[in-house]
Amino acid sequence: MTNSASIESLPGSDAHGERPHGIFERLGDWLNPVLVKEVRQAQRGRVFTVALVATVLITLLSCVIMALDLSDSNTQPGRSFFTVVYVFVCGAMMLVVPFQAFSSMGSEWDDHTYEMLVLSNLKPRQIVMGKLLAAVVQSALLLAVFLPFLATAFLLRGVDMLVLGVVLALTAYASVWLSTFSIMLSAVTRNRLLRVLLMVMLGGGLASLVSGAAALAQEFINRPDQMADTEFWIALPQILVVFTLLGVLAFVITCNLLAHEEENRSSNVRILGSVAIFALLALVALNVGLATVGLPREGVFGFSVVGIFALTAVSVFLCSEPERLGRRVGPTVPRRPWLAFLTLPWYPGGGRGAAYLLLHLAVLVAGGFAIALFAEPPSYARTPASSSLNSEGGAVLLLSAVYAVLYTLVPIGILAMFTRNTSGGRKFMRTIAFFSPFLYVLVPAIFGLVVGSYELRSTRHVGNPVRTMAGSVSAFEDHRDGVFFILLPLALFGIVLALPKILRAVRETATARQAVPVERSDR
Amino acid sequence: MTSALEIRGITKQFGPTKAVDSVSFSLEPGEICGFIGPNGAGKTTTMRIISTLELPDSGDVFVDGVSVLAAAREVRSRLGFMPDSYGAYGATTVTEYLDFFARAHGLRGRVRSQTLASVMDFTSLHPLAGKHIDALSKGMKQRLCLAKTLLNDPKLLILDEPAAGLDPRARVELRELVSALGDTGKAVLLSSHILTELAEVCDSVAVIEAGRLQAKGRVDEMMRATRAQAEVTCRVLSDPAAGLRAIAEMPHVLGARLQGEAIVFAFAGSDADRASLLAELVRRGVQPVDFAARVTNLEDVFLSVTKGTLQ
Known part of the structure; x- marks a missing residue:
C-alpha cells in the first residue's frame, strides 16, 4: 500500500522523515508490527526488566551460597550447581514468559486497544503471532542471560552436554508452548474478573509445572544414561508431534476467538483437526510397526485414544456453534452441489459439527482397524502378544468412539431442547458437556451409595472409561453387558438426537449454495 | 463519481x-x-x-x-x-x-x-x-x-x-x-x-x-426548511391587545399570543411573506418597535425533526 502521495496533500505536509534507510531498518520493516510494539513496550516497561534483574541477582546469590556450602567430597559439583540454576531458568521461562504473554493479550481488552488493532487491518493471525514472537524473544533473552551460569555448571563437571542441551531445548519449547496456551486463555474472555480468575489458575498450574520440570531435569542430570535409551528417542519426537499439534490448535483457536463473530471462526479448527487425526493415525501405524518388532506397546493405541478425546473436547465447541452460516460465510459455500456436500463438515454450525465428529470418529476407528489388520503378522509368525495387541486396540478404539458420542452429542442434544440458541445458552451447553464425563462417573456412584452396591460405589461401572478400557481385553469383557446394554444404546440415542440438526445443516448448506453472492463493489 | x-x-x-x-x-x-x-x-x-x-x-x-x-x-x-x-x-x-x-x-x-x-x-x-x-x-x-x-x-x-x-x-x-x-x-x-x-x-x-x-x-x-415555521417576537408601541388582534388576522401566522408586553407567534411563510406582514402592520398603524424572528440553528432543526422517542 502506498499512500504517500495523498497523505502529502494534507495541509502542513513537508519533507520531514527523509532519512536514509539502512539494511537493518529495511529488514525491520518486514517484522511483525505487534512484535515490534511488544518489544518496545517491554524495553520501556518495568515488569520485564525488574523480573529479569531480580531473577539474575537471586540466581547469582543462590550460586554463591551453594558454592560456599559445597563439600570437598562432592566430585561432581556441576550437578548441584545446575539444579539450583535450572530452577530459576525454568521459573523465568516457564512462568514469567507465559504470564507476560497472558497479561499482554489481556491488556488489549483492558486498554480498549483491540478494536484499533482490528481496524488497522492486522489479521488475528498476525496479532497472535506477534504476541507469540515477543514471548520467543523474551525466552531467548532469558536463556542468553542464564547461559554463563549454565556454562559454569558444565565446567564444574558432572553435567552431560547432551542432557544439558536437550533439557534447555525442551525448556525453550515448553516456554513457547505455554505462552501459546496462555495467550489463548487470555483471549477466552473479555471479562476482567473472569480473566483474573484464569490468571490465578494459570499461575498455580505454571508453578506446579515448573516444580515438575525442575524435578525431571534433575533426574536426567543425575541419570544421564536414560537419554541413551532408544525408547527415549522414539517417544520424544512423538510426544513433541502431539504437543506441537495441540499448540497449533491453541494458536488457531486464539485467532478464532479474536476474529469477528460473523467471520468463519470454525473451518480452520476443523481442517487442523482433520490433519491432526491423520497425523495421529500415522503415529499409531508407526507404533504398531515398532511393537511388532518387540519395542514397548504402551504407545500403540494410546495416540488413537488421545486423538479421540482431543476430538471430543473440540467437538463440544463445534457441535454447540450457532446453526446459521452467517452473511459472510454463506456466500463462500461451493456452488457445485457435490463439492458443497463434501465440504459440509468443515463449515461452521452445530449440525455440521455433529457431522464432523461422526465422520472423524469413523475415520479414526476405521483407520485404527486398518492399521491393526495391516500390521497383523503372518500366521506362522503370530504370537499371543501380537494378536492380543490388535484385539485390545480394536476394543479400546471402539469404546473411545462410543464415549466421544456420550460426552458430546448426548448432553448437547438433550440441552438443545431446553436452552435457547443464544451465546449464554451455548456457554451453558458447553459447560455441562465438559462436566458430563464426571456426571457419567459420579451419578451411578451416588446411586450405588443409595442402593448399597459396592461395584457402582467404587466406580467399577461402564460410566468410568478408565475402568472399562483399562488397556486390556479382560476389562472390556468384565463390562460386556454394560457396554452392549447401556453405552451403545445411549450412543445411538445421541446420534438420533443429532440427526435432525445434521439434516437442517445439509438443507442450509444447499440454500446457501444457491444464494446470490454479495456484490463486493458497487462499481 | x-x-x-x-x-x-x-x-x-x-x-x-x-x-x-x-x-x-x-x-x-x-x-x-x-x-x-x-x-x-x-x-x-x-x-x-x-x-x-x-x-x-x-x-x-x-x-x-x-x-x-x-x-x-x-x-x-x-x-x-x-x-x-x-x-x-x-x-x-x-x-x-x-x-x-x-x-x-x-x-x-x-x-x-x-x-x-x-x-x-x-x-x-x-x-x-x-x-x-x-x-x-x-x-x-x-x-x-x-x-x-x-x-x-x-x-x-x-x-x-x-x-x-x-x-x-x-x-x-x-x-x-x-x-x-x-x-x-x-x-x-x-x-x-x-x-x-x-x-x-x-x-x-x-x-x-x-x-x-x-x-x-x-x-x-x-x-x-425549519425557518419556515420560525418563532417571531413583536413589540408594539400602541395597545398590545390591538396589535395581537391585527397579527392574528394575518396570513401564515399561527398561535399568536401575548407574552408580557410582546406578541409571540409562529410564522409559516417565507422571508418575503414576513416582510409583507411587517409592512401591513405598519399600514394598519400597529407601530411595531421590535420585530425579530429567532435565528434558526441546528438545535431547532434537531428538535423539529426528532420526537424524543426512547427505545
Whole structure:
C-alpha cells in the first residue's frame, strides 16, 4: 500500500522523515508490527526488566551460597550447581514468559486497544503471532542471560552436554508452548474478573509445572544414561508431534476467538483437526510397526485414544456453534452441489459439527482397524502378544468412539431442547458437556451409595472409561453387558438426537449454495 | 463519481431492540456530515457497521464503492474510525504509537517515515513526538487518535463524538482540523452532541432517532426548511391587545399570543411573506418597535425533526 502521495496533500505536509534507510531498518520493516510494539513496550516497561534483574541477582546469590556450602567430597559439583540454576531458568521461562504473554493479550481488552488493532487491518493471525514472537524473544533473552551460569555448571563437571542441551531445548519449547496456551486463555474472555480468575489458575498450574520440570531435569542430570535409551528417542519426537499439534490448535483457536463473530471462526479448527487425526493415525501405524518388532506397546493405541478425546473436547465447541452460516460465510459455500456436500463438515454450525465428529470418529476407528489388520503378522509368525495387541486396540478404539458420542452429542442434544440458541445458552451447553464425563462417573456412584452396591460405589461401572478400557481385553469383557446394554444404546440415542440438526445443516448448506453472492463493489 | 459512503437500508437488531432500522444515506467525497440524534438513537451502531466492527442483519454499506459485507479488509484500508472511547498503549511515545499503526497498515521504509511526518505535521504533534502517551492531555490524545486514523490515507473518516470532554480551545482546533480534512477531499461522518459546533463545520446533517433516519440534507437547506415555521417576537408601541388582534388576522401566522408586553407567534411563510406582514402592520398603524424572528440553528432543526422517542 502506498499512500504517500495523498497523505502529502494534507495541509502542513513537508519533507520531514527523509532519512536514509539502512539494511537493518529495511529488514525491520518486514517484522511483525505487534512484535515490534511488544518489544518496545517491554524495553520501556518495568515488569520485564525488574523480573529479569531480580531473577539474575537471586540466581547469582543462590550460586554463591551453594558454592560456599559445597563439600570437598562432592566430585561432581556441576550437578548441584545446575539444579539450583535450572530452577530459576525454568521459573523465568516457564512462568514469567507465559504470564507476560497472558497479561499482554489481556491488556488489549483492558486498554480498549483491540478494536484499533482490528481496524488497522492486522489479521488475528498476525496479532497472535506477534504476541507469540515477543514471548520467543523474551525466552531467548532469558536463556542468553542464564547461559554463563549454565556454562559454569558444565565446567564444574558432572553435567552431560547432551542432557544439558536437550533439557534447555525442551525448556525453550515448553516456554513457547505455554505462552501459546496462555495467550489463548487470555483471549477466552473479555471479562476482567473472569480473566483474573484464569490468571490465578494459570499461575498455580505454571508453578506446579515448573516444580515438575525442575524435578525431571534433575533426574536426567543425575541419570544421564536414560537419554541413551532408544525408547527415549522414539517417544520424544512423538510426544513433541502431539504437543506441537495441540499448540497449533491453541494458536488457531486464539485467532478464532479474536476474529469477528460473523467471520468463519470454525473451518480452520476443523481442517487442523482433520490433519491432526491423520497425523495421529500415522503415529499409531508407526507404533504398531515398532511393537511388532518387540519395542514397548504402551504407545500403540494410546495416540488413537488421545486423538479421540482431543476430538471430543473440540467437538463440544463445534457441535454447540450457532446453526446459521452467517452473511459472510454463506456466500463462500461451493456452488457445485457435490463439492458443497463434501465440504459440509468443515463449515461452521452445530449440525455440521455433529457431522464432523461422526465422520472423524469413523475415520479414526476405521483407520485404527486398518492399521491393526495391516500390521497383523503372518500366521506362522503370530504370537499371543501380537494378536492380543490388535484385539485390545480394536476394543479400546471402539469404546473411545462410543464415549466421544456420550460426552458430546448426548448432553448437547438433550440441552438443545431446553436452552435457547443464544451465546449464554451455548456457554451453558458447553459447560455441562465438559462436566458430563464426571456426571457419567459420579451419578451411578451416588446411586450405588443409595442402593448399597459396592461395584457402582467404587466406580467399577461402564460410566468410568478408565475402568472399562483399562488397556486390556479382560476389562472390556468384565463390562460386556454394560457396554452392549447401556453405552451403545445411549450412543445411538445421541446420534438420533443429532440427526435432525445434521439434516437442517445439509438443507442450509444447499440454500446457501444457491444464494446470490454479495456484490463486493458497487462499481 | 463513486460516493465516499453509501448506506443501503441497513438494519441491526440486538435482542428485541432494533438499534438501526432501514437506514440509507450517502456521502460524497469532501462532504462533512454531522450525524446527530438522541442518546441510544443508533448513531454508534451505524458508525460501527460502517467501520466493519458490526455486521448489519440486512442491507449493506459501500465505502468508496466497496462492500463492508463482502470485503471488510478492503473497506478498512479505505476508512479511518475514531471511536468515542479508544485505548492507548502504555510505555509508548507518540512516534512509536503512530509508527506501530503505520506498520500495521503495511507502510514500509521511506513511505512510512514520510507518512508519519505528514500526519504529525497536519495534527501539530511534532513537538510531542518523544512524549509518553500517558502524559498527554485529553485534547492531545484526541489529536493523536485522529493522526492514527489518517495514516492509511482514508477516503472516509468516521469520528464518533470527537469533541467530547475537550476544552473550548481544543474543540476549536479539532474543528479546524476537520474542516481542513474536508478540503483535502475526504468525506467525514461526525457525531456530536454539541450541535452549534457541528453547524459551523458540517456541510450536511443526518438526523437519526430510534434507529430510523429522520432527515438528511444540507445544513442551510434544513435550516431554511425549519425557518419556515420560525418563532417571531413583536413589540408594539400602541395597545398590545390591538396589535395581537391585527397579527392574528394575518396570513401564515399561527398561535399568536401575548407574552408580557410582546406578541409571540409562529410564522409559516417565507422571508418575503414576513416582510409583507411587517409592512401591513405598519399600514394598519400597529407601530411595531421590535420585530425579530429567532435565528434558526441546528438545535431547532434537531428538535423539529426528532420526537424524543426512547427505545
